[in-house]
Amino acid sequence: MTTYTPPKVWTWDAESGGRFANINRPIAGPTHDKDLQVGEHPLQLYSLATPNGVKVTVMLEELLAAGHDAEYDAWLINIQEGDQFGSGFVGVNPNSKIPALMDHGTGSRVFESGAILLYLAEKFGAFLPEDGVARTEALNWLFWLQGSAPYLGGGFGHFYAYAPEKFEYPINRFAMETKRQLDVLDRQLADNEYISGDTYTIADMAIAPWYGTLMQGTIYDEAATFLDAQSYKNVARWTDLVTERPAYKRGKMVNRAWGEESGQLRERHDTSDFETRTWDKIKPVKENSADE
Template identity: 60%
Template sequence: MSNYEIPEVWEWEPDEKSKTGNQPTAGSRFEQKLPVGDQPLQVYSLGTPNGVKVAIMLEEIKEAGVENAGYDLYKINIMKGDQFGSDFVNINPNSKIPAMMDHSEKEPIRVFESVSILLYLAEKFETFMPTSLAERTELMNWLFWQTGAAPFLGGGFGHFYNYAPTAQEYPINRYTMEAKRQLDLLDKRLADNAYINGDEYGIADMAIWPWYGRLVQGELYGEADKFLKADEYTNLKAWADKILERPAVKRALEVEYKEI
């Protein structure tokens, strides 16, 4: 039972964590000069699920032998507040990783939001995305599903199960129910499909695997896989293990993030 009472008007009370964490306003907090390497794609990221998506795509492009797709990968330490520096905010005004600059175009192009980066790279290099209207639309269905669903998994279930300072029954029950519903949805989808979008591996798999594949493999949120009875989702687990065997995925999980 909580003693918290909702105030008539919410007021922000800064604390030590808020110096490098979220505040109720957007924008840069300090001057920053991000490094720019020699490769056409400059990526500023971290090894979180959203960051891993882009690392996988970049490594899969390399594995496929695509030319002019080299990249430099720099570490944005979100615990230190690197994402609020002026250069990073100029690339992503939302101050979230990952973010990318494509210097191969006549005028450099900024790309932010992980799925936007996946789509950009797939379209630019014409790979890992179907071309027919029906298959492309199905791909978009699952990409947009992931962008809408993952916040309930990460910011909802993951936060209250693994990160919140105290265990709270109501939010844990609420978000566990939603997490299991999402896992069941994917398990059913993969019962008759080799990959998320059907028979072909593509960016929908790259977007979904770092969240849901890693979760059922026991790599997210402590022992959340046991808590969620992840072994029950046999189709999802088989798919997750199959993705993990891809050489590009293995490299993406081990890739070195350069210090800024």
């Protein structure tokens, strides 16, 4: 077994980042000038259909389904191609992470997925209880997700699925933590229909794209089997309940840069796009393809 001894002062090796070496760097700021596209609606979303991106598109589709005037334009930010380092995007999110939202109706920029969910819930008065106790409980779980998901994605997911080499210690460390988190959810859902009680809220929208997707076995290779995910019966029941919602299904389709062409939207500018502008109907420009 090779033992790594950290140097006295760390220096960046651009070749040591594995699968994501081309987009990770130890500094902030833009790498190139590129203005963001702006559509006709006040709400302009710049995102990619990762779990963090799906949170927000699900929320927007749920708002529309509930009758709110929440029409939006969704523009693809392809993180594999470095779109997040364009000057326009950095102007909306100085942290260069998706998703980012511009509300041109108020002049507000909103970054961090949890902040976007909270912003939209408060803007439209939806999916966040008004009652103090229920509201606090929903926010408890929203912020639980924001703190927990990095252990699932950046911890377990990275070392189990993406790291250039497999190492037992970090995989065991983050597998243990991910299973502990699943147990937290399973115990909470034993007595609650939804995460924070009997009402579907932004907490469910935040957690389902991460832990629900893990339960369904669609992220991190064979992670669901490795973690024995289906043994968490209450999480499995809740996953089916949330992910079968029509608005959730639509939200998962938006800002897709990979996967099956049928039923995937690279951009979204109108509700009719789900019927007329999926990848199988309008092929993306070749040089912008994420699969090259």
